[in-house]
Each structure stands twice: as structure tokens, then as C-alpha cells.
Amino acid sequence: MSKKQKLLKRLQSSPSDFTFDEACTLLTALGFSLSQGKGSRVKFVLGTTIVAIHKPHPQKELKGYQITEIINKLREARLV
Numbered sequence: 001m002s003k004k005q006k007l008l009k010r011l012q013s014s015p016s017d018f019t020f021d022e023a024c025t026l027l028t029a030l031g032f033s034l035s036q037g038k039g040s041r042v043k044f045v046l047g048t049t050i051v052a053i054h055k056p057h058p059q060k061e062l063k064g065y066q067i068t069e070i071i072n073k074l075r076e077a078r079l080v
Contacts, residue, residue: 004029012080014067019060023070027051030079049077 001009007026011018024044028034032044032051044051051073053066062070074080 008080011067011071014064014071016064017061018067020055020062021060023053023062023066027070030074046077049073 004026007022007029010022011026024034027044030046032046032049035043035045037043037052040055040057042053042055044053051070053062053069056062056066071080
């Protein structure tokens, strides 16, 4: 199982310790490009699919709603 597949499986289980770095690794492996917004806001863009989230700080883990947002956007793009 590749790292991308492992991260995708881990994301789908909605873990409370999924980090921003793991999300970056997964989304870029799926073909998304990273676009820095204002402040801590970042966008991952793949065609018409946009995942817009804030970089968590000071912690590294994403919030539950951010994980749900990523999963929903991947479903919309038919990547999950």
C-alpha cells in the first residue's frame, strides 16, 4: 500500500490527530496545487475543486470540520 493510499484511508477514518502536513502530502499526491491565501488561509486547487482551509496554529492537527471539508471535496471530485 502506497503512502498516498495509507493517508487516504487514515483521512477517511476521521482521526483527531490528522496533521496539516499529512493533508498537504495527500492533496498534492492527488494532483492538487497549493495556493497561499491571506494569513494562515491556504487553497488546494484541482480543476474546479477547491479545498480552502486555515493552517492550524499553534497545534499541527486539523480540526474535525476541516477533515470533513477535505473528505467532502474529495468525494465531489470523485477521488474517494
